[in-house]
Amino acid sequence: MKIYNYLISASIVALMVSCTSMDQYPEDSLSPETYFGSETELRQYTNSFYTLMPGIGTYLWYSQNSELVATNLPSTELLGTRAIPSKASEVGWEWEDLRDINYFLQYSHRCTDHEARNHHEGVAYFFRALFYYKMLVKFGEVPLYDEPIGSSDQAMLSKPRDSRDAVINHILQDCDKAYELLPKAHNAVEICAWTALALKSRAALFEGTFRKYHDGDPFNPNHLPWEELLKTCADASKLLMESGGYSLHTSGKEPYREMFYSQTPDPNEYIWARISSESAGKSHNANDASLTRGISLTKRFVCLYLKTDGSRFTDDPNWMTLGYQDECKNRDPRMSQTVLCPGYKQKGSAALSFTNFTSTKGGYQFIKYVAEAAQNSYDHCRSALPIFRLAEVYLNYAEALAELGTLTQTDLDNSINKLRKRVKMPDLKLAEANQNPDPFLMSEEWGYPNVTKSSNTGVILEVRRERLIELALENNHYEDILRWKEGKVYEKPFYGMYFPGPGKYDMTGDGRDNICLYEGKKPSGSGLKFFQIGKDIILSEGNHGFTIRNSEPGLERVWTETRDYLYGIPTTERILTGGALTQNPGWDDKLTF
Secondary structure, eight states: OOOOOOSOOHHHHHHHOOOOOTTSOOTTOOOTTTSSOSHHHHHHHHHGGGGGSOOOOSSGGGOOOSSSEEOSSOOHHHHTOOOOOSSGGGTTOOOHHHHHHHHHHHHGGGOOOHHHHHHHHHHHHHHHHHHHHHHHHHHSSOOOOSSOOOTTOHHHHTOOOOOHHHHHHHHHHHHHHHHHHSOOSOOTTSOOHHHHHHHHHHHHHHHHHHHHHTTTSTTSTTOOOOHHHHHHHHHHHHHHHHHSOOOOOOOSSSHHHHHHHOSSOOTTTEEEEEOOOTTTTOOBOHHHHHHHSOOEEOHHHHTTSOBTTSOOGGGSTTGGGOOHHHHTTTBOHHHHTTBOOTTOOOTTOOSOOOOOHHHHTTSBOBOTTOOOGGGOSTTOBOOOEEEEEHHHHHHHHHHHHHHHTOOOHHHHHTTHHHHHHHTTOOOOOHHHHHHSOOHHHHOTTTSOTTSOOSTTHHHHHHHHHHHHHHTTTSSOHHHHHHHHTOGGGGGSOEEEEEEOSSEEEOSSSSSSOOEEEESSSOOOOSSOEEEEBTTTBOBTTBSSEEEEESOSTTOOOOOOTTTTTSOOOOHHHHHHTTTOSOOOTTOOOOOOO
């Protein structure tokens, strides 16, 4: 493993060490005898931990392809083509960040400024919890280390994996330490006490529901208990909700949409965010990705949105054959603030925009995070990207209680119904949801059929609906699929809009046709974009039906239920430990131990 390196890289040390006199330690090494003595040095060191934040990349937040988001090339996770990793770097089995965190915690006691020490130790505990949470999600059982390991410490380097119980308890304990040590003042761009509590809420929900829905299968063969973890999630969420001082962003004409194209994260709702502003010298690619990069939202996703009166869109007997304009009418306002619908105008523009069919191939275009046209160039968007926000905590709280069977109407009013009120949607009623579970959400073709069947099924489904639409394109849905044991949903077709056949269509709602679908010879016409059926646009029924993505040979999606909920352990690491590191279920690395 790569956790034995006792020296951090010269580039980091050069940042941290400013003295250049000849009697100082050289800048390519770090000595605890000469460092960790002041608040400045602690901050300089712990700032390096922020590399563990979700990577901004150019597409990460809005192209985590799934059953809800289609891209030109599905990921290897969806295609089922993940290979057994040979090297640690191929799959993220890397430990340098953990070594640096543990190194700091081993020597931070040298600082006599107790307030500064507490703060930065809290930062370290948070990032150690975040590190292990990522490892838990990806690999399940992993070795636990609380101190840096030297290259000669063969016993620790050959340590077997610790149990899921030990790993999740370690994560939750580090979250608790961070919560106690960190300041409670809001800071959307730096770690505070509430960030640690938000991570605790997320981690406990993940592990509790993962155990519940994988009970007795290869990933939880020992029937690990799940109830206490969901209680922990609910308790952490409630503490943050009641004592954190956060509130939902409600200002503006379209508060949901406007929150996501702002360069400044609202510190009332955003608990932690990735800044992409001009002042920070950071940017991402939401505008360009929305317009030109082949990303599209699916029919499955659009169907999740309720009507404005709170009724289910998919209860309409004609929902499958409604055209684009009709299906966008009278829907939950979050739909038109996430999906390009007729009447859409980009921020700062007076002109109507319509879906770029060349890019989306008949799917729905996303507008979440899309800022003004001046940011349309590649990697020029500067809207802030949420990592944790209050809305997720509300959803975690409601889901944990729903899965426990203890959710009350008051709980819904204090969580999900606040999200609905922001967009002027009717309240979710517990009794009504349980009396009439949504058949669409339980269906094999369109829904999540693995949901627990009980008198509480209806509200579990409605809480999931709220999660899927409220947190859309926020870089966390893959974890939902893992913990709900719904990987088979990836094998379903990636449907887009419905078209009854060749013809001209108005996509803006202004009464003028914008696109023309045709067969055979291209027709004439001005002011239209033309798409040949079967070539430019694939329809599910030949010359009519849903547009369909990724139907080409070689893009068939396969999910292996007995393997794909975890990644494989790298072969080289198993060899180095002489088999002390066991392999995950379903992954055959051809080793005999």
